[in-house]
Amino acid sequence: MSVDQAQMLREQAKWRSRRGLLELDIFFTRYKKRHLETLSVEELERLLALLKTDDIELWNWVSGRETCPVTEWQELIAAIRAA
Numbered sequence: 001m002s003v004d005q006a007q008m009l010r011e012q013a014k015w016r017s018r019r020g021l022l023e024l025d026i027f028f029t030r031y032k033k034r035h036l037e038t039l040s041v042e043e044l045e046r047l048l049a050l051l052k053t054d055d056i057e058l059w060n061w062v063s064g065r066e067t068c069p070v071t072e073w074q075e076l077i078a079a080i081r082a083a
Contacts (some may be wrong), residue, residue, distance in 0.1 A: 015030075046073065
């Protein structure tokens with residue numbers, strides 16, 4: 001994937017990470033500031049897949065109320081939580 005395609009994925013992630021739930025928006029704003037520019041294409045694709053999740057379900061995972069059932073997202077959720 002070219003640099004232009006990676007940048008396109010970053011732009012998509014910026015917009016999709018804007019959430020209706022304020023608490024999630026705060027987590028994703030911090031995560032984007034610290035990590036978005038350094039993510040690989042694979043990580044960006046994983047993030048975009050995660051961002052398709054409903055806000056309530058996603059909040060339960062990010063807040064630690066529930067464990068995410070998708071193994072490949074668990075590390076990403078931990079990074080979002082730690083940001």
